[in-house]
Amino acid sequence: MNSDRPPPTHLRHAFPWLVATLIAVHACMAVTRVAASLWVLDHGHGEWAVGVLLSLFAVAPIVLSLWAGRLADRHGFHRPVGMGVLLASAGALIALASQQLWAIGLSCLASGGAISLAAVAIQREAGLMADDAGDLKRVFSWVALGPALSNAIAPVATGLLIDHAGYRSAFALAVVLPALSWALAQKVPRHPPQQHAGGEKSRPAWDLLRAPALRHLLLLNIALSACWDAHSFVVPVVGHAKGLSAASIGLVLGSFAVAATLVRLAIVRWADDIDELKALRAAMLLATGMLAVYAWLPGTAGLMFGSAVLGLALGSVQPMVLATLHQVTPPERHGQALGLRMLATNGATVAMPLGFGLLAAASVAAAPLWLMASVLVAAQWPARQVRLHRLEP
Template sequence: MFTAQLSRFFAKAPTQVLSLIAVSVLAHVTMSGGRVAASLFALRHGGSEAMAGIAYSLYGLLPALLSLHMGRWIDRVGPRLVMRLSLIAMICGLALPVLWLNLPVILLTATLGGFGFGSYMLAANVCVSYMDFEQESERVGMIGWLQLGNSVSSVVGPSLVGLLIDFSGFRAAFGGLALIVLGSFLTSYRVHLPDGKRERARAPRGDASVVRMVFSSPQLLRIYILAMTVSMAWDGFNFMVPVLGQARGYSATVIGMVLSAFAIGTFAIRAALPWLSRRMPEWRQLSLAFALTASVFFLLPLARSSVLLATLGFIFGLAAGAGQPNILSLIYRAMPDGKAGEGAGLRSMMGNLMGLTGPSVYGAVSTLFGAVPVFLIIACVMSVSSWQAQRGAHHSLQAG
């Protein structure tokens, strides 16, 4: 039955689904690989660990600050143009170290790459809001499959960059990544993507911003706050599991196994979202996902075996992997015509800001009081989030 549901899903918009996944996988390979290459270059060429962290973080700096403006840009000119211009920005950034290989150029590459990829993924996700589906719930499955491609490329990118650096050096690594983005850019001309003309014609003028809409609507505000808690739990797990493992003397292999189990869980749930979304509405999925997340964070400090830790990591992966697609689907459904990009941009900005500030807070609390309070705080927040998602479901039924 699961296979039959997937077949029906791809029968709805096979060209658009495969087009977005194909172009996005190639683009995301360079993002995941570029971060590794930039931080390694900083470490190996006189930079400190702090400088390596700066090089890594610059990929997320501009998206954290400019995602809302990126979303408005997408609403004005359409997603296809933004996707292609973003790929050009990434190509230019990656080509710079091939010509001038030094630390300032690497930092510029990270900044351009982060801006290009952030605007690209926003536009790719907005494409989903313009696609027609027989049932609105199928949009969640489409978003899940788009992010499934990103999960695959997150594994391929760092491995590919590592091989290129070891065998041919950093110039070849950045040059290879630039060629991959060029392949993504050329592929975008060979596949069907929304052109945005219809959306530009519908875009409202002079109306309230999405920020004002969100803070004037309790239901919309609930969606965006829950989006921040998804990012909070995701970053909390990836940051605190190594901290917990280090405190307990676990090997890097064990810590890596737990994080890999989490990645497998996100992959599995995103693969199943086309089937799951036809049986469970977004709010219900979020309520269940947050409840699972709360349970995992309550149990993580108590888990003493590597197998149990990996099992909890996999369960959290199932919960976390379902969060963002359902949040985006609710946002697209709530946004008026011509505001999908701005709505997604606001979500991206809030998530990136949480990603920039959250680990610092977790580290400070962990230094003062140990790792356990961090896990318990996140567990309590996710418990409240599950209750809020249930309230959202009740409100949605009343409104319907």
């Protein structure tokens, strides 16, 4: 599938280390996200401040994503991952050294930028290990398990650390994780990407948007990513309003991630039998229903159930989107396409949490979920368009 690939066994043996690298670097962001959200609420800054901090996670990727894609196409895996590790380490150290609002904000900004650099390179590297469409879904399901496992473990660990040892211990955990990710990355073989003839690499990423299938796929991805952001915003706010402990809020967030992990394992098992676009549309219908009723779920157990259902629906999205993206873009430009996808989703993510915060403050905490249920109904149209255009050159 990709002419960049060295012998498959050369990379496939390193695949577990690739996923482990993603888990560690993503966990730094997950720890920072939960600790920062609870810190601002505990210090009386309100829902709007949570929205601002969550928006900051997406600011740096807007600036860095396209560059990260070119960097990955040109240099492969290790250089962008190393830059991401440095950025994540700097952000975590700032929050640990000075627990003030400006320092927490810088930490959120840096950890979001670190993910933009590392994840594009990791996703591109994973695509080199797939042989066909079914294998793409399988590979990207394993890759998607990285953030799911990170989101399952990090919120619970962060909540327990905050409850029993304070916020400084949580930010200390965020300092350790980037160093761990770099150590794991060294297990992945180094191989320079082939340079392709014809000047393809010099073309701007925006040129890829001429393909209708990619345009509509990005619209679909934006809508589904915004639903994920709405859930991440609402759970700490609703949990805090109901008087739940940090550990209970972590369990609610963790139940979402556990469900996302389980559905991605199921995709690994049945990848050859799954139609990507049918799976996406079914996930959208399930998420729409749960987003509409989530506000009335009772207590910690009810929120855990609702989050688990949303995790099943939204957790299936990334493997399907990434597999489809690799089928509708040229192999030598996969890094650019992945960077463009990250730019699109993070561009929406900057505005979404702040908008969610203002909407929740002006109405009720669950209003962002109702808004996103409406958006998913409208997103069925681009899903149909992707199917119509996916086979076009």
